[in-house]
Amino acid sequence: MLTITIKQGKEAGLLAGDPWIYLSAIDKVDGKPSERNKQGATAIVQSSSRKFLARAAYNAKSQIAARVWTLREDEPVDHALIKRRVQAAVERRASNADADPQALVQLVDGEQDGLPGLLVHGYGGPGGYLVCQFNAAGVDLWKVPAVQALIKATGCPNVYERADELVRKAEGLPITRRVLAGEEPPQRLMVRAGGRLAPMDIRTGFTYPR
Known part of the structure; x- marks a missing residue:
């Protein structure tokens, strides 16, 4: 090591x-x-x-x-740690995700959840989509167990990887945008923001003009 x-x-x-x-x-x-x-x-x-x-x-x-x-010397970094922290992050925000299936809800917030560089948003509940950003080399290396844990914690089978080009370049990581599990989100979905619905491509975060 x-x-x-x-x-x-x-x-x-x-x-x-x-x-x-x-x-x-x-x-x-x-x-x-x-x-x-x-x-x-x-x-x-x-x-x-x-x-x-x-x-x-x-x-x-x-x-x-x-x-x-x-910061714990007795805590190894392994599959169990990744899965445990993903589960805890999703559970903390479960009520937000259930409140409005048309909202794009943050389920994992990087360092705040002990998963530095990992951002995850959910749309549509268990039958919807998860959009992940692996913005650091550490979580990128643990991508498979992280996705497995997300599917188990949310019940959502559809996981898409979104890439922040500037952030991943700064990390020396390749720019990847792809389906990690299940189906790719449609190009346009109606997403609620600020109390109003607007068409959005959740794969990129682009909101279409009305």
Whole structure:
């Protein structure tokens, strides 16, 4: 496994709860070259005195070089963690999703849900669609278990990957827009925003002019 050593005095933000570790805060990264070059690989983060600080997803191609998964030394980053956090995120917002099936409801909100870089919106309830953005290398690497967990947590079989081109380029990730499970959303759906219905392409977020 990779080990990231933080520069002396640069661990303050991490200890205060900042989930991002910038390239400028890193003293060195130890590990096999294959792991260092693997975008999103899990790394142990330690202080200059070698004290455990976190487990994080490492990406040498991004200015945000590491994104924290957990501050707990006894919590591994594995399929179970991804599925547990997806389930918890969906459960927190279940009432919002049930309130209006024509609304585009956020179900997963990245760092807030312990899933840095993952944004998920749902439309139409269990028979509708999920639109996901994998905006960081760590969650991109765990895409399969994340999608499996989303389908199980929501009962929605249709999952589409939307790409924020600027964000994924900054992460050194390819631009992918595709169906990950089930069927692709139609080009136009009536979506409620601000109390009014408007035609939208939920694959891109584009709202058609009236």
